[in-house]
Amino acid sequence: MKAAPFAVRTPTTVDEAVACLAAAGPMARVLAGEQTLMPLLAARAVHPGVVVDLGRVPGLAGIELTLDETGLGQLSIGSMVRQRTAERDPLVLSLVPLLAMAIRNIAHVTVRNQGTVGGSIANADPTAELPAAAVALDATMVVAGPTGERLVRAAEFFVGPLATSMRAGELLIAVRFPVTDAAAGSAFEEFSRRSGDVALASAAVVLGLGDDAHIVTAQIALGSVGPTPIRAHPAEAVLIGAQPSPELFAAAAATATSGLDPVDDLLATSAYRRHLAGVVLRRALIAASGRATQ
Numbered sequence: 001m002k003a004a005p006f007a008v009r010t011p012t013t014v015d016e017a018v019a020c021l022a023a024a025g026p027m028a029r030v031l032a033g034e035q036t037l038m039p040l041l042a043a044r045a046v047h048p049g050v051v052v053d054l055g056r057v058p059g060l061a062g063i064e065l066t067l068d069e070t071g072l073g074q075l076s077i078g079s080m081v082r083q084r085t086a087e088r089d090p091l092v093l094s095l096v097p098l099l100a101m102a103i104r105n106i107a108h109v110t111v112r113n114q115g116t117v118g119g120s121i122a123n124a125d126p127t128a129e130l131p132a133a134a135v136a137l138d139a140t141m142v143v144a145g146p147t148g149e150r151l152v153r154a155a156e157f158f159v160g161p162l163a164t165s166m167r168a169g170e171l172l173i174a175v176r177f178p179v180t181d182a183a184a185g186s187a188f189e190e191f192s193r194r195s196g197d198v199a200l201a202s203a204a205v206v207l208g209l210g211d212d213a214h215i216v217t218a219q220i221a222l223g224s225v226g227p228t229p230i231r232a233h234p235a236e237a238v239l240i241g242a243q244p245s246p247e248l249f250a251a252a253a254a255t256a257t258s259g260l261d262p263v264d265d266l267l268a269t270s271a272y273r274r275h276l277a278g279v280v281l282r283r284a285l286i287a288a289s290g291r292a293t294q
Helices: 014-027 037-042 083-088 090-095 097-104 109-114 117-123 129-136 233-239 246-257 270-291
Strands: 007-009 028-031 050-053 063-067 073-078 140-145 148-153 158-160 171-178 185-191 201-209 215-223
Touching (some): 063 090, 083 090, 083 109, 097 201, 129 215
Parallel strands (some): 007 050, 028 050
Antiparallel strands (some): 201 215
């Protein structure tokens, strides 16, 4: 099947891209890594009047270490950075290892060679790996729009399946990830029917240990079990102050999954997804604690 007719805009600056989106209104779609939009166009699942191609906009494919407003380190990743590039980047591997771990679980290498970090996050698929990692890491989205740039925390960015809090005419231009403590342990675990398939449940975890080997920091997000990635604050509270153990991790997983109400679909029942969420979370907690140092 061929895509329905549409116009293409190829801006060369962020301001031009924003202007194109604003002019086209709700009929506009953004083209980044082509891994989501192109199949939808070919299947005529979407019918945009205008497609805004970001491929010629400079400055959106950089990875740099910066400081936030409090002086803490953060890794800024441009929205057009290819997933495979971020997966292998030395700064990502050393400063935000959870991000690299999450990317490794995205489909296959051929997809990651084309797919972009910003494209996956802006698409807001609740089964995708990068939204879950962004929520666990307290990432900040840099959004450009007709009135300028604004910052949106990951917790407020995802508002529903394939829906974000970006306003009309706005564009995601970068994602800022706080630098992970070098002594903390990170882990990303997911379960799918086959390698590269959509995840039925996923868990992103960062754990920090104190001098007495007790957990002092915990960051947990679950994917594929709700309309958006779910930050498991109650489970984090169970962990903090306790010493890592299989029993503790089982209790944290039970707390994290107790209120979940995943979708019931052709891939899995709601109960099965909830069970899998507990399994992958326990695995991630074990792996993260094993990588953490006092």
